[in-house]
Amino acid sequence: MIQTKNINRDLITEMEILVPEAFHIPEKQRRYRFITISGIVILTVISLWKLQINPFTIFFGIGKFFQMVMMFFPPTHGGWISEFIYAMGETLAMAFLGTLFGFLFAVPLGFLAAKNIIPSTIIHIVLRRFFDVIRGINTLIWALMFVNVAGLGPFAGIMAIIITDTATLAKLFAESIENVDTSQIDGAKSTGAGPIQIIRYAFIPQVLPIMLSNVLYFFESNVRAASILGILGAGGIGMQLYDRIRIMNWPQVFFIIIMILITVAVIDTISKEIRKAIVANPEYRP
Amino acid sequence: MQTQEYQWDITLGLKTSLFEEQRNKQLAKRRIYTVVWIVLFAAAFLFSLVIGDVTMEKILNLPAAWNYLKETIPILRMNSLGYDVGVWYARGDIWVGHLVDTILIAFLATFLSVIFAFVISFPASRNLIRSTSVFFLCRRILDIARAVPEMVYALLFVFAFSLGPLPGVLAIAVHSTGSLGKLFSEVNENISMEDVEGIKSTGGNWVQTIWFGVVPQVLPNYISYTILRLEWNIRAATVVGLVGAGGIGMELMTAIRQFQFKQISAITIMIILLVFFLDWVSEKLRHQLIGGEKLI
Known part of the structure; x- marks a missing residue:
């Protein structure tokens, strides 16, 4: 019917009454939009005022920053290449040991915090809150405290990564344990398996792939974390980076940044391959 | 009837031997992977221990971390709780x-x-x-x-x-x-x-x-x-x-x-x-x- 009509003003008015949404944004949505946008604008103004950010400091700083970036080129190691590689090794070692021990501590804690393993609500809540509190403190803050306790060097970084990873992984593990398929547990029970055997034959085969792929993700993110922990004195390449920035040796700073980027990219690729191999094909699993 | 059973037995035997063979192959393959993983893992572990400066002395010193955390616990007494919290959060504002x-x-x-x-x-x-x-x-x-x-x-x-x-x-x-x-x-x-x-x-x-x-x-x-x-x-x-x-x-x-x-x-x-x-x-x-x- 509409096709036979010519499109004229009357038709448009008619359609506007029939389907108002096609012509105007609904009143309610418009109000939400107004509130959201004005809220964002007000918050921005408040932040700029409270943080005392003004155009002059930005302008001056950008000039200084580009001067600095100009001095980045060409990146050189300035004869320090062996020290840099050793520091990068420290970073990788920190990430490896931190993830490994975090995983080893997280597995039993994860089982303890899973509702279907330990049915006690008190243990469940206490453990979960405990994990949340530890996770709430950033790895960098833990690293600062461990530098105070254990002194400068990679050991403080390893401890910081272990602490945060244990809590985070335990939480993830507990969740994946709670989500297992119960039919396999019943199957194991029906053959007369004891509690340990049920965990070994009903839980482990289901949760192990999830655990391993999580651990590999954590290793990747820990390599990133470990590369900056050194800024606070916890060993690794970050320490070298911090020293170079302090003495304003920009070509070496740039060299170290490039080194970090390459290492992270390589580790990501390797870990992706391992994850594909291990998680997808059970036959490659040790 | 008897011949049928006999024949069935033969094929079963063949099948089991084939299965065994196949399984052994798989196991051998898996064993190789296991050995490779263990060697790689042990190498990475030892390397990390050495380069990560993990010494017995440092591990034995870990209880110091506990003391450190204990130091951060504030003194809160029941009868002067308000005052103690006030001291604890003196720079609160x-x-x-x-x-x-x-x-x-x-x-x-x-x-x-x-x-x-x-x-x-x-x-x-x-x-x-x-x-x-x-x-x-x-x-x-x-x-x-x-x-x-x-x-x-x-x-x-x-x-x-x-x-x-x-x-x-x-x-x-x-x-x-x-x-x-x-x-x-x-x-x-x-x-x-x-x-x-x-x-x-x-x-x-x-x-x-x-x-x-x-x-x-x-x-x-x-x-x-x-x-x-x-x-x-x-x-x-x-x-x-x-x-x-x-x-x-x-x-x-x-x-x-x-x-x-x-x-x-x-x-x-x-x-x-x-x-x-x-x-x-x-x-x-x-x-x-x-x-x-x-x-x-």
């Missing part, structure tokens, strides 16, 4: 100010990064841009912005912009522009192209095509990613202060460096409460977005 600063740093950084990521994400989507070189340039810019950690940017910006919240804002903004830009462009690449073709067919230029064909489809995803990012950025804002880039981290750094144990626990508790509160708000907001009204 200053810290609340810094905590607010932390949130504002994260907010400004998220605001800036959403604007930049929004602009860059369209030329960084394969389906929306014809020029390969522009696409690759935008993708590489996002990759580089994302790959350098916030703390490294913070260090560099502290040098250029001097101590204070501004370098923190910029450091977090640059890093999260990279992350958000990549997420946004992935969202863009998964849209239905019908709307885009529709706008194009009416003679819309590139900007109009994006604004009327793409943005309405992707906005809900953008918003939920932005809320997640804001949450992440507040966590980041609590630590950029450790290198002098503003926020509560600067106070914590001072307290830790000066061994002000009681202050360490006081500030840490404030940070933890902030993070808890944040998790809660962000979850509420996202639930409302998924289930409820259109906010924008």
